[in-house]
Amino acid sequence: MIEIRNLSKEFQTADGTVEALKNVNLTIQDGDIYGIIGMSGAGKSTLVRCINMLERPTEGQVLIDGQDIGALSTSELRKVRREITMIFQGFNLLMQRTCLKNICFPLELAGVNKADAKKRAMELLEVVGLPDKANAYPAQLSGGQQQRIAIARALATDPKVLLCDEATSALDPKTTHSILELIRDINHRLGISVIMITHQMSVVEEICSRVAILDEGHVVEEGLVSEIFSSPKSKAAKRLVFPEGAEEILLETKGERRIRVVFSGAVASREPLIAKMAMEEHIAASILGASTRSIGDKAYGNMLLGINGDDDTVQRAMNYLRSIPDVLVEEVTDNA
């Protein structure tokens, strides 16, 4: 379990003091895939770097399994860092080493003997699906493959936590999806907690169970992804869920009820869902806003529907949509 307590971080710049993080409190349970999302400059990268003390917080603590890692000596901290490894937006592979040697790198640092390190690296190449790339150099690989090697490297020291700093931001949607699948798979199979830093709501939607929304250094909202999606409370959350004109979309129209439909991998992308609902259930719904993407034959994203009708109509519409697997449906109410 990772507990972030009253964490603040200030930077001294030429223009004075900049508060990057202000009194952040978060708890990340073991085995979670935890999203931290925010716009550029919200403090996400600083926050993730405080978790492994690459940045020293100005105030507050980071507890990992109850241990205050800010209080550790430099050499103890280096050992702890083997348990909280990190992958990056730019992959950060050693360009002059083969993939195998890249994966061996953290093991070398830890003093593991060469033969054992090589054996472990070969296993990890299997895990990330690139067993034939052992002797290739990073420059010979695509972005997605490079990130897989980086993931293998991050797993080499059997970490408890994997920090992902915009790990998919440099990748195209299809590759992003396959990397996210790999991370989910690692989370399931190896039980490693994952902290995903991202500015893409789609990434959070796709794999995170919980999410914290960071805005100007503050955590403005925190909770289950499904909850935040169906009823974003803060301005920042609304902006992220509906990047274009969240305010207008969420403006109440008289007599209209609104329901949010969240697709998390539903095999529904080719079904004319709303049209079918109109034909089969005779419910006319207007799409107030949508941000959905299809990856392969699966749909991700969410949609806000406006329905004119009584409780019964809304209930029927929700039941209809709920009958489709991997679709979450929730009514959006004012006090939400």
Added chain:
Amino acid sequence: MLDKLLSPETIEETLRIVQNEFPLAIWETLYVTVIATALAIVIGLPLGVLLVAGEKNGVLPLPRPVMQVLNVVINLLRSVPFLILMIMVFPLARLIVGTAVGTVASIVPLVIAAFPFVARLVESSLREVNPNIIEMAQSMGASPFQIIMKVMIPESVPSLLSNFTIAITTILGYSAMSGIIGGGGLGKIAINYGYYRYMYLVMLLAVILLIVLVQIFQSVGTRLSVKSDKRLKGK
């Protein structure tokens, strides 16, 4: 003048000098250059590493006064003209090799002139290393020494090789100058025969050989640098 320069007697004597003296001179030039470069790297590489690692935001921050002294010493040595430096280090050469003149003695001023230069070249190579890669190593629990030995230096090998090539060709040029203080090699031949005895043909040949050596060093160095760079491997 040209007929005098190319008269049969001159050509004959020139050929004699080429046969008798050039092989040794080439050898002397080569070994002085290579040894001086090697020693300059031995001293300059760690200093270059300190210049980068020892900075405030470096992996191994050193006290400010230490960095200031380091920078001042390097700049100072780099600003003394080589001809003057050779004379200034006479006592040191005497201390180290027992004499201030001759081929071996000329290695001392060469190293002293070259190591600050090499330190700056190393500094510029190491600064090219992507800071994100250094952060990655820190995030994996690397110590400053491990970052230097396993990340900064190996990642900048192609750039280091290309900068060491610049160093060796520059040192080759300096070594020719050391002919003035009795250092052996092609420089001595050019000065002794060309300048003191007006045998321009000998001087010309010595200079041509120096040019050829520079060309060889440069193309070998460039090839090594390109070959060592794994970023240039095709997909």
